[in-house]
Amino acid sequence: MVVHRHFDEELSTLKQKLITMAGLAESMIHKAIESLTKRDESLFKEVYAEEKKVNLLEIEIDDLCLKLLALKQPMATDLRFITSAMKINSELERIGDMAVNIAECASVLIKRPPLKPYIDIPRMADLAQRLVRDSLDSFIRQDVDLARSVLTRDDEIDELKAQILRELVTFMISDTSTIPRALQIVLVSRHLERIGDHATNIAEDVIYLVQGKDIRHHIEETGERRK
Amino acid sequence: MVVHRHFDEELSTLKQKLITMAGLAESMIHKAIESLTKRDESLFKEVYAEEKKVNLLEIEIDDLCLKLLALKQPMATDLRFITSAMKINSELERIGDMAVNIAECASVLIKRPPLKPYIDIPRMADLAQRLVRDSLDSFIRQDVDLARSVLTRDDEIDELKAQILRELVTFMISDTSTIPRALQIVLVSRHLERIGDHATNIAEDVIYLVQGKDIRHHIEETGERRK
Numbered sequence: 001m002v003v004h005r006h007f008d009e010e011l012s013t014l015k016q017k018l019i020t021m022a023g024l025a026e027s028m029i030h031k032a033i034e035s036l037t038k039r040d041e042s043l044f045k046e047v048y049a050e051e052k053k054v055n056l057l058e059i060e061i062d063d064l065c066l067k068l069l070a071l072k073q074p075m076a077t078d079l080r081f082i083t084s085a086m087k088i089n090s091e092l093e094r095i096g097d098m099a100v101n102i103a104e105c106a107s108v109l110i111k112r113p114p115l116k117p118y119i120d121i122p123r124m125a126d127l128a129q130r131l132v133r134d135s136l137d138s139f140i141r142q143d144v145d146l147a148r149s150v151l152t153r154d155d156e157i158d159e160l161k162a163q164i165l166r167e168l169v170t171f172m173i174s175d176t177s178t179i180p181r182a183l184q185i186v187l188v189s190r191h192l193e194r195i196g197d198h199a200t201n202i203a204e205d206v207i208y209l210v211q212g213k214d215i216r217h218h219i220e221e222t223g224e225r226r227k
Numbered sequence: 228m229v230v231h232r233h234f235d236e237e238l239s240t241l242k243q244k245l246i247t248m249a250g251l252a253e254s255m256i257h258k259a260i261e262s263l264t265k266r267d268e269s270l271f272k273e274v275y276a277e278e279k280k281v282n283l284l285e286i287e288i289d290d291l292c293l294k295l296l297a298l299k300q301p302m303a304t305d306l307r308f309i310t311s312a313m314k315i316n317s318e319l320e321r322i323g324d325m326a327v328n329i330a331e332c333a334s335v336l337i338k339r340p341p342l343k344p345y346i347d348i349p350r351m352a353d354l355a356q357r358l359v360r361d362s363l364d365s366f367i368r369q370d371v372d373l374a375r376s377v378l379t380r381d382d383e384i385d386e387l388k389a390q391i392l393r394e395l396v397t398f399m400i401s402d403t404s405t406i407p408r409a410l411q412i413v414l415v416s417r418h419l420e421r422i423g424d425h426a427t428n429i430a431e432d433v434i435y436l437v438q439g440k441d442i443r444h445h446i447e448e449t450g451e452r453r454k
Binding site: 065066069070075076079080083086087090165169172173176179180183186190201 | 292293296297302303306307310313314317392396399400403406407410413417428
């Protein structure tokens with residue numbers, strides 16, 4: 001009985017740490033995009049500071065998962081929950097990396113005059129942040145419907161990315177002096193796309209976790225699952 | 228005694244499956260790049276066929292790992308080996324995804340006249356393939372030196388990527404009709420870069436697996452570890 005309560009407490013610590021990590025990842029995306037749209041260098045430092053916290057959390061979460069696996073020898077459902085948590089932990093850390101990449105593009109871009117007002121990039125970033133939040137929520141609440149909605153909404157991000165590319169190609173063709181800046185903005189959109197991909201990976205893990213093997217095979221066959 | 232031998236056999240099956248998967252991932256990269264340089268559409272089909280095999284292997288490996296964790300309740304070293312195998316499994320599957328992305332860029336590119344002979348892209352692809360092979364070898368053999376060499380050599384890929392970008396910007400500026408094709412080649416170089424990143428992730432897992440927690444913290448502090 002005592003052992004069980006202890007295990008549940010550790011599981012709830014694990015969940016709490018993942019929620020903190022997802023919150024940091026969201027905040028990093030937000031600040032990286034603000035640094036670009038508001039041309040505010042001071043936000044870079046905050047992104048880097050949060051990245052350090054994310055990296056430490058990644059190690060803490062991994063260690064906690066290993067401890068839970070080693071000491072408690074969990075069965076079936078808990079085992080899968082813990083191994084999924086380890087995968088999701090990696091995804092969240094990489095979402096943080098993408099935010100750092102965006103901040104790096106921003107640091108190049110704000111040294112030059114703006115190419116045009118940013119409209120689609122902040123929209124894409126909002127979508128990406130919400131996908132990160134919802135994918136993690138779907139894991140915590142084991143909510144398959146929410147996880148499925150992440151997969152659908154990731155398509156919107158891909159559409160925005162294509163739209164941004166088309167617009168920037170027009171800029172580049174009509175004025176070649178815009179090419180280096182336009183390329184940086186293309187990269188920002190790709191980093192946001194990858195954040196959507198990481199959120200999708202989390203959502204797919206949740207669907208697999210809750211619905212089990214047969215569904216994953218089915219998703220595989222119908223092509224609904226990630227490439 | 229029988230239980231132990233059985234566990235060792237399962238571990239060796241696990242290793243064999245990961246080796247097969249890494250071999251497929253390498254082959255996919257090779258064929259995707261050949262489809263581009265030789266302008267050979269027939270290779271796309273092979274890339275997609277291998278992707279299906281990779282996706283099925285990913286599920287098999289995950290299931291085998293869960294089985295090993297659930298049924299054998301492994302301790303310490305074996306536990307870490309199995310959880311690392313699960314992470315590496317995801318990395319290999321995503322390397323396959325990147326090869327598919329490259330094949331998609333190639334299918335666009337070979338419909339238009341070639342921009343220039345491909346020199347740096349095949350070099351980058353060779354490097355990427357070797358990183359995939361060596362990172363997996365470093366895991367199978369628990370070879371930290373080999374894993375460290377993967378981290379170093381990934382920097383060469385990043386340099387090639389920067390060189391390719393500079394060259395393509397020159398093309399785009401001197402002749403705007405090259406912009407759409409040049410952008411596709413930039414994307415190919417980014418997909419290859421990501422393959423290098425996935426190999427780096429595997430190598431980092433190996434270093435953590437073999438040398439344990441303290442070293443990972445150390446790597447974290449010196450910034451040697453991935454962002």
